[in-house]
Amino acid sequence: MASHGQDLELYLQEVRARRAEMRESIGAVLDALAVPLGRTDVWPERVRAALTELAHDFEDHIGLTERPDGMFSDVLEGHPRLARSVEALLAEHASLREDLDGCLSMLDGDDVPTDLPAVREAVTSLVGRLVRHRQRGSDLVYEAYAVDIGGQG
Numbered sequence: 541m542a543s544h545g546q547d548l549e550l551y552l553q554e555v556r557a558r559r560a561e562m563r564e565s566i567g568a569v570l571d572a573l574a575v576p577l578g579r580t581d582v583w584p585e586r587v588r589a590a591l592t593e594l595a596h597d598f599e600d601h602i603g604l605t606e607r608p609d610g611m612f613s614d615v616l617e618g619h620p621r622l623a624r625s626v627e628a629l630l631a632e633h634a635s636l637r638e639d640l641d642g643c644l645s646m647l648d649g650d651d652v653p654t655d656l657p658a659v660r661e662a663v664t665s666l667v668g669r670l671v672r673h674r675q676r677g678s679d680l681v682y683e684a685y686a687v688d689i690g691g692q693g
Contacts, residue, residue, distance in 0.1 A: 556689055558601055565594040569667055577656045587663060588647040595640045602633050619684045629680065632673050639666050
């Protein structure tokens with residue numbers, strides 16, 4: 541990916557599209573979490589389905605940013621002063637992926653989890669971390685390219 545020109549614009553269009561998908565997935569998780577816990581007939585399955593889609597979108601995000609011609613390598617090559625920010629986001633990828641997998645594993649199986657409030661708290665905390673991760677990613681893009689990708693997707 542070139543830091544300037546059409547390649548950058550095409551890449552940023554893809555970033556914006558992926559951001560919009562992830563935002564929709566986060567919204568779906570929040571909607572699922574809003575179902576009363578007493579609705580054990582639907583709550584676990586709605587949260588599991590929404591989290592599964594979010595995990596897929598997050599994997600797409602990781603692939604887009606970490607690929608050899610992706611944003612992180614381009615930022616490190618062209619803007620070495622931002623290396624700490626890139627390293628922090630990379631570390632968050634690993635941690636968030638692990639926590640997404642952990643939340644999904646709490647909802648695995650046919651049985652309703654015994655501690656639904658704990659599951660809801662874990663998923664709510666994860667969503668907050670993902671929102672902050674997206675914010676830091678938007679900040680990185682702005683610092684590197686003076687382009688705002690934050691508000692629209």
